[in-house]
Amino acid sequence: MDFDLILQNVAKHIQLDTTESDFFVSLLQRRTLKRKEFLLKQGDICKTENFIIKGCLRTYTIDANGVEHIVMFGIEDWWVGDLYSFLTHTPAHYFIDALEDTEVLQITKDNLNRLYERVPKFEKFFRLILQNAYIAQQHRINQNLSFTAEQRYLKFLTQYPQLEQRVPQKQISAFLGITPVFLSMLRRKLVNR
């Protein structure tokens, strides 16, 4: 059933009884995105937090020169959204679109607040989700500071082996912060060993 994955995701951190999990899923809305379809555009208000049950999303910006930079990828079992926009009801900094046909479960801020009230354990749940995301980001900042593009690419391969298969090189280069041309050169160099 559709809610299996998200309930497993929740169960990693908090225990729910049937009433609680029924209430939780009653607050979720399903949404389907075609490849290249936007979940969020820069400047819009991000009205939902989104749990991916199928497919792949990217969160990115476009800089002054029109170059895209990917802040994060999301695949099955990941939460994505523009947290700042969601929380403060201000225009989003990021674009989010689908790299594959994707299905998400969405929860609005109002529903999230209802959830916090009725099942306060979810405060803890979302705190933990956030903590993990925070720690992952901190490591990424550190990696970007410490490593060359080649090292970052090799790290990416081991850290996200699924993604390497699924997303085009162009997207990987936008995540690593290098040009597609240079990534292509790196790959050639690596193969020749």
Add this chain to the structure above:
Amino acid sequence: MDFDLILQNVAKHIQLDTTESDFFVSLLQRRTLKRKEFLLKQGDICKTENFIIKGCLRTYTIDANGVEHIVMFGIEDWWVGDLYSFLTHTPAHYFIDALEDTEVLQITKDNLNRLYERVPKFEKFFRLILQNAYIAQQHRINQNLSFTAEQRYLKFLTQYPQLEQRVPQKQISAFLGITPVFLSMLRRKLVNR
């Protein structure tokens, strides 16, 4: 009095009555650090979250070549620590030491859990602190991807004008992810305009 700053910091997000704030401060321990003294070393377990009431700390790593990379600075009114180590009781990834004589208020994990139990509002408080930190980091990742060293330096100057005055250039270069030599060249170039 010593707890003014931290109580103001808390009051930004949640309201406490006297009993609650008394209980909160009763869980805090004060610690003084001399310049260059360590609050945490890589490999140690981070046993406290730390609120800076005076001074300046840096959270950093040392890469394979012995080069330091600063993940964040902390000054008055900031919370610092190695969150992952603190939460999971595993060895810390980061060093934290003092760039100036510094005073912090510390709370242990046990005391934090007591606090959560007795004053559940603090769950919300630390969630908000974390949210803000998360968002700031996300912007930093994006900036590191989108901007050249010169642009990042200029951004740093406007974002942390206090720090520019207080910390040596060497530390700023370690934060920006460039060599001190190159930062010196950038500064010369910028002055010559």
Add this chain to the structure above:
DNA sequence: CGTCTATTTGAATGTACTCAAAAGCGGTGG
């Protein structure tokens, strides 16, 4: 098949680093 986009390749350029040496600056002890 044709069109559109992604990837590869090569040459020229720019950005940032290394190494080495000199100059500046702060603290300490005589």
Add this chain to the structure above:
DNA sequence: CCACCGCTTTTGAGTACATTCAAATAGACG
């Protein structure tokens, strides 16, 4: 108060990493 030491910052030359531009090739999709 000055001299010296250690550390930071500056300067310059040579080098490595990564980008831009342009063109060719390969792949994906209707």
